[in-house]
Amino acid sequence: MPELPEVETVKRGLARSVLGKRIEEVNIFDPSLIKKPGDRTFVRGLLKKRIVQVGRRGKYLLIYLDSHRVWVVHLRMTGRMLFSSKGRPKQERAIRAILMLSGGTHLWFWDTRRFGEWYLVRRPEDVPLISKMGPEPLGIGRDEFAIKVKEKKRQIKALLLDQEFLGGIGNIYACEVLYRTGLHPKRRASRISISNIKRLRDNIQAVLKEAIRAGGSSVRNYRRSDGSEGWFALKLAVYGRAGSPCPRCGATIKRTEISGRGTFYCPGCQR
DNA sequence: CTGAGATCCTGGGGGC
DNA sequence: TGCCCCCAGGATCTCA
Numbered sequence: 001m002p003e004l005p006e007v008e009t010v011k012r013g014l015a016r017s018v019l020g021k022r023i024e025e026v027n028i029f030d031p032s033l034i035k036k037p038g039d040r041t042f043v044r045g046l047l048k049k050r051i052v053q054v055g056r057r058g059k060y061l062l063i064y065l066d067s068h069r070v071w072v073v074h075l076r077m078t079g080r081m082l083f084s085s086k087g088r089p090k091q092e093r094a095i096r097a098i099l100m101l102s103g104g105t106h107l108w109f110w111d112t113r114r115f116g117e118w119y120l121v122r123r124p125e126d127v128p129l130i131s132k133m134g135p136e137p138l139g140i141g142r143d144e145f146a147i148k149v150k151e152k153k154r155q156i157k158a159l160l161l162d163q164e165f166l167g168g169i170g171n172i173y174a175c176e177v178l179y180r181t182g183l184h185p186k187r188r189a190s191r192i193s194i195s196n197i198k199r200l201r202d203n204i205q206a207v208l209k210e211a212i213r214a215g216g217s218s219v220r221n222y223r224r225s226d227g228s229e230g231w232f233a234l235k236l237a238v239y240g241r242a243g244s245p246c247p248r249c250g251a252t253i254k255r256t257e258i259s260g261r262g263t264f265y266c267p268g269c270q271r
Numbered sequence: 272c273t274g275a276g277a278t279c280c281t282g283g284g285g286g287c
Numbered sequence: 288t289g290c291c292c293c294c295a296g297g298a299t300c301t302c303a
Binding site: 006217 | 294295296297298299
């Protein structure tokens with residue numbers, strides 16, 4: 001579900017709505033949501049704490065508390081962090097937890113498939129994947145990126161999806177970025193020319209920034225924290241468009257599979 | 272090191 | 288309407 005631009009959008013929404021508020025009430029309906037440190041300790045760790053900062057690392061949301069602890073949220077496939085100042089949401093199956101904040105704002109976690117994860121830790125790096133995570137795609141330089149790509153023999157799309165390689169790219173943006181660069185998703189990383197690797201890095205940054213500006217892509221389940229949709233889905237050139245004509249060359253967009261994920265590309269433009 | 276496949280879950284859509 | 292199969296913005300684990 002949400003990738004870097006979606007998580008960034010949620011982060012910005014929370015920064016506007018819940019920053020500085022105190023957590024007055026915590027209701028966990030599905031204890032399997034809490035990965036660390038166990039749900040009772042988790043609830044105690046949140047109660048009466050103030051939210052002092054909101055951040056993001058890869059696809060993880062980082063909510064800093066005034067207790068020197070970080071509440072870390074991963075939305076996985078269908079998670080939504082939603083807020084409302086107009087009262088408690090109607091109870092439904094997909095809501096795994098509800099918080100009440102000072103001033104009467106409610107914050108809740110909607111997550112149909114229940115893959116989402118919450119942690120309460122001292123530092124973000126205490127979450128296993130965060131400690132191993134590769135650099136932020138928006139921060140990496142051309143040369144550093146080129147060196148990293150050149151030393152891998154994997155299919156380029158599998159590499160982009162690997163969070164230990166770069167943190168934050170997922171299935172939609174991996175497809176879009178390769179399309180924009182004219183690279184076939186199965187190309188071996190080490191065999192791509194330096195100049196194309198640099199173009200790839202530039203396109204990664206351009207696409208992610210455009211998507212952030214659009215509030216992310218609501219293809220299916222993703223929503224911003226105020227419940228609205230991001231509209232970048234309208235600009236997707238290949239993702240989910242198998243059978244449609246390529247906007248650039250008119251060839252029919254194809255679907256294949258790479259590391260078990262649906263992969264969309266244009267056989268005309270991507271070599 | 273790489274890749275394939277199964278697994279954790281629920282729900283929507285297409286075909287019959 | 289019902290049923291069955293496929294598919295889904297993620298990540299981990301085992302096995303070859």
